Amino acid sequence: MSRELWSSRTGFILAAAGSAVGLGNIWKFPYLAGKFGGGAFLLAYLILVFTIVKVVMLSEIAIGRAANKNAVGAFASLHNRRWKIVGYMGVVACFMVLSFYSVVAGWTIYYTVEMVSGSLSGLQPDALTGKFEEFIADPSLPVIYHGIFMLMVIAIVIRGIKGGIEKVSTLLMPALFIIIIALILRGFMLDGAMKGLEFYLVPDWSQLGDFDLWSAALGQAFFSLSLGMGTMLTYGSYLDKKENLPNTSFQVAFIDTAVAFLAGLLVFPAVFSFGFDNTAGPGLTFIILPAVFNQMFGGQLFGILFFILLFFAALTSAISILEVMTSYWSEEKGVCRKKSAVIFGLLTFFMGVACSYSLGIWADVTLSSILGINIDLEVFNLGVFDFLDYVSSNILLPLGGLLILIFAGWIKPKRIMDEITNNGKVDFYWKNAFIIMTKYISPIAIGYLLLNSIGII
Numbered sequence: 001m002s003r004e005l006w007s008s009r010t011g012f013i014l015a016a017a018g019s020a021v022g023l024g025n026i027w028k029f030p031y032l033a034g035k036f037g038g039g040a041f042l043l044a045y046l047i048l049v050f051t052i053v054k055v056v057m058l059s060e061i062a063i064g065r066a067a068n069k070n071a072v073g074a075f076a077s078l079h080n081r082r083w084k085i086v087g088y089m090g091v092v093a094c095f096m097v098l099s100f101y102s103v104v105a106g107w108t109i110y111y112t113v114e115m116v117s118g119s120l121s122g123l124q125p126d127a128l129t130g131k132f133e134e135f136i137a138d139p140s141l142p143v144i145y146h147g148i149f150m151l152m153v154i155a156i157v158i159r160g161i162k163g164g165i166e167k168v169s170t171l172l173m174p175a176l177f178i179i180i181i182a183l184i185l186r187g188f189m190l191d192g193a194m195k196g197l198e199f200y201l202v203p204d205w206s207q208l209g210d211f212d213l214w215s216a217a218l219g220q221a222f223f224s225l226s227l228g229m230g231t232m233l234t235y236g237s238y239l240d241k242k243e244n245l246p247n248t249s250f251q252v253a254f255i256d257t258a259v260a261f262l263a264g265l266l267v268f269p270a271v272f273s274f275g276f277d278n279t280a281g282p283g284l285t286f287i288i289l290p291a292v293f294n295q296m297f298g299g300q301l302f303g304i305l306f307f308i309l310l311f312f313a314a315l316t317s318a319i320s321i322l323e324v325m326t327s328y329w330s331e332e333k334g335v336c337r338k339k340s341a342v343i344f345g346l347l348t349f350f351m352g353v354a355c356s357y358s359l360g361i362w363a364d365v366t367l368s369s370i371l372g373i374n375i376d377l378e379v380f381n382l383g384v385f386d387f388l389d390y391v392s393s394n395i396l397l398p399l400g401g402l403l404i405l406i407f408a409g410w411i412k413p414k415r416i417m418d419e420i421t422n423n424g425k426v427d428f429y430w431k432n433a434f435i436i437m438t439k440y441i442s443p444i445a446i447g448y449l450l451l452n453s454i455g456i457i
């Protein structure tokens, strides 16, 4: 059976950007920036994305298109079976990421419903915080929304890349962009908005000496660009041989970073204007934006539109994650696409239930408590949700990225370079920089920050 391809280059860019742009940009980026000092985090993030991480993006897409296979099969077909381990790691990371991702995506459905019903209207930030905390800790409601979300993801992945994934992305990205801009303009008019902009845009240079900030920015860059776990590899495998990979991958990285940047512009003026705690964590976007909507003329309508679009942005990302697992199982093991999507989807759903419970009734369940030992390392003392988030973003994805670079820079440099340049037909003006980055600079930097995340340095 021949594999499907994207119907056009724009189709790929939209689908890849659809994968990249999601909760990572609008939910996670602002709260991490808030936690790590605002401007310093933004600066570190931008530096990493446009140097170290950019070459991972290009390498990963090139590996996928060179092999024309799923994440596991690609490494075996380009080199040998031992390298399949990188693909397997990716599949495991997908399972971990999707399980908590789908829970947060479920929150976007809940907030859409609440906006429609008007029950958030007129609430002060304190009351909105209470409402958010009560909701995420509830044992049934978030699980129901998480289930609804997962069902939609499964249904779309079953239909395959063109029928499902590409069409959904084409419409939504521009719409999301427009509404964010409108909201930012309103946010700028709030009293005290300037303080928020200053926090977000002016770095406190001393904070750049903190390696935890860099590790967090690196993990976030991988997460936000959907790298290190086979997503871009799989999407690249559906890309036509004629397309220009350096340009295409740059455009995807640029769109994704622009949306994350705008999300910060949206959130921080409001955070400071309402005297909110910028280190509030995962609730930041969900609490602060309804507070902005409450101050706006037509705020309810904006709120409804915003959460619907955020939901769709999450959907196109979640689809790309389930696609990695599904294409692996169906191509490598001959399981039909439908069965493969349903089984992986269900497994992920159950893990997601544990994630959701860990924000409420299972708050005390940690690795330390399960093993009955007391270890003073961060990973041992996180609940299920935070554990999966931390281990995937800060460890598995950068590790996957490191191995991808070793593969592209040391194991198959010629094959990958031929792929990137379409056998010399594309003029790749930063070729030498790419080689130095892929072989030396990026692997060393990622390796160092990885050891920092694990707690060895």
Ligand code: PHE
Pocket: 019, 020, 021, 022, 023, 024, 025, 097, 222, 223, 224, 225, 226, 227, 229, 231, 317, 318, 320, 321
């Ligand atoms: N990049 C997506 C986001 O920012 C999440 C994602 C991570 C998707 C990893 C695929 C792979 O929301």
